[in-house]
Amino acid sequence: MSETLVDIRDVVVEYPAKGFGKKPFRALKGVSLDIAAGETVGLVGESGSGKTTLGRAVLGLAPVTGGSITYDGRDLATLSKKARRGLAHEIQVVFQDPYTSLNPSMTIEQILMEPLTVRNLSVKDARARVRGLLDEVRLPSNAGERLPREFSGGQRQRVAIARALALQPKLIVCDEPVSALDLSTQARVLELFKEIQQRTGVAYLFVSHDLAVVRHLSHRVAVMYHGEIVEWGDAEQVTTRPEHPYTQRLFLAAPVPDPVLQAKRRTERHELLANQNRESTSTVAVAAV
């Protein structure tokens, strides 16, 4: 196994509740995970499971109130704002919504130059870098002069990926980067992610609600449920032979695009739900005894 890039240990994230004396909302309840260099870790879960919060905690955008996130020997959770900024070129992000993640009043070139301003490049070098980036994400080189609204969702997401690549990071947190895209666009953007990883060796923390997407891209997968990781391991195993009851439910809930297989899966799901119900009632009964 390659060296560990990020080591997440027992991370707790709490959002203060509005009003005095109210308990803060605990979005993450002690989550542990590690990401190796050049690896894709898939983070799958449903809305409210805390998967996005974990991504934001790694990015320094969520208040970490417990545990540690070690990157390169330093704990990101306790780093000062300034020191955190110094790490910006190592950890980058691609957000879900390509419509709000690009400032609508800035041209593509301005957007891509933004991260470069912290690099102290000359205008000429920055321009050249922007052209290189557009090429890397397969956008035409004249795209720089145009505004985000002139592009489709898939193209905007390519711009967002180019922005993340601008500083040649070691890790990119991808927060549902293909959920807002059409099926065929989604497949192409996923291929782009794969290709970039093979070329640059960047690691991904890939957050998604879609087990199929995570399976397609990840080496290891963590399944989140109610602020905790319930299953964590090799992608192949987690996404095809899940062990935790919740992952099993999640796995069988996704419909397969084949009427015959789907009918079979539906029956399996009903059987699983019946079994799990029976077990939980019996555990309750045992607990009551």
Place this chain on the structure above:
Amino acid sequence: MIDPLAGDLTDEIQAAVTRSSRSLLRRLLKKPIAVASLSFLLFIVLIAVFGPYLAPHDPNAASAADVLGPLSATHPLGTDSAGRDVLSRLLFATRFSIAGAALALIVAALIGVTGGLIAGYYGRWFEGLSSWVVGILQALPGIVVLLAARAVLGPSLWTSMAIFGVLLSPAFYRLVYSTVTAVRDELYVDAARVSGLTDGRIISRHILTVVRGPALVQASFVAGVAISIQAGLDFLGLGDLSIPTWGSMLNEGFSNIYTDPVLMLWPSLAIGLTCVSLVLLANALRDTLEQSGRKRRRTRRDKPASIPPIEREPIVSHGGDHRFDGAEVLLAVDRLAVGYGQGDGSITTVVEDVSLTVRRGEVHGLIGESGSGKTQTAWSVLRLLPDGGRIVGGSITFEGQDLAGKTEAQMRALRGLKIGYIPQEPMSNLDASFTVGSQLVEPMRVKLKLSKSAAKARALELLRRVGIPNPERTFNAYPHEISGGMAQRVLIAGAVSCDPDLLIADEPTTALDVTVQADVLDLLRSLQSELNMGMILVTHNFGVVADLCDTVSVMRSGRIVETGPVLELFARPQHPYTQSLFDAVLDESEGSGSVAADIETADTNGALR
């Protein structure tokens, strides 16, 4: 090492950002009202700056010989009751009045914008404190504070205007605060943070550009208020009598209104025209900003973007499923075309030549990517196309009647009773101000003419039927108190409440979690077979089609490219577009494998090269 050119890059970007403000000015100058008011204000400012140098006399030089003198060569606008030259006084008064108003404006803007930025961007304790202070400031009666300040500090134009500036600052604070809180959580601001930009740079690049427009509009209004209040104070004789202002000239004219009414004219004109110009300018500014802002917004209910024309090609049609052959045809759509009227009178077609039939008991899936016209087709069956959209060709026959030719009243009678509808976003389709129960009961009372108690009993029964664990509680709950999955069940209950023959479901599970989606699909399946309804299911998910549909039509660019029984079409897709969609579906078996495997293949590739 620091590159000496680094500053240039930042400047470059900054210049590009200001380019957008230049285009705002250009658009503003296309409005005649804006041009007129801007030119008048420019004229006033020029007078304020250069007027005193043009003044023929000392504005305070009294002359007993010239009291209330007429217009003459030495005194072009005559003299006042102390024999002072009116023109000179007017020129000086413009300088002091404008300077006083400007002082108030600058103080208000400095405090308000800075406070609003800090409170909006950082929040925390400052947010609470500042909103208290602003609340107190707004509660204070301005004129009383100014009178008190005059009593304590003496009559000074500058002091009173500075204090008034503080009193006006909430106008800026509230505006900037609300604008900033709206932008603060935008993803592009997060992205800038992740890029390592300092807060200062994020504020100047992403936040100030958004605040700038509304703040300009506000400044124009505030300047008008400052000018009139300042004139009011001086008119009441509460100002500094040693300097001429529009207000003190008005006071002077008013006391001589019977002897020399023209004295009133000049300061009134100056005050009136300046205030009117400021307000008109503010309005024009706001209109211009709104026009540019509107373009960005896009909601689902918007007209669809025009689609590239696509050559007419034969529709691939599969046979082989005879399960519904004997069943009654519920809905027959024949060569339907839907178009949107454009500004120039032409029509953009978004759906063309769409034909499909739905028989009793059959679930017909419409699948396609965004912009394929699948939702437009569903909406035209309901005759609920967004503004500007209409059926421009073909027919929709439902139980023997042509829906395309029905009046709105006839359609209303059919919707709900004969044709049910399940929307995509469950939350936005429930009215937040009514309980779930009342939203279920009302349609049944109108459509089925049920009594209140009978309708309630049926609503509870329906809620139980759609799998809601505690129907009573959900019945009395408000939409925000239930989850998205529950809300969708409620809407499904509503859609089937009047026993429709046809159900139209527009991406009914897209907004839901996967496990909830599976439950809702189960529910739809069992309801559909129990009530023997026909159903049109709009979706972009092949899995959902495989799960629920009997027949499927694949749409692209407003046309059906392939149609047939689900089993047959999924097994042997014929059309290249359908095949490409199936290829894009992520394969269950395929995965990335371990890192080690990847590195191995990369190494072999490298070795081969």
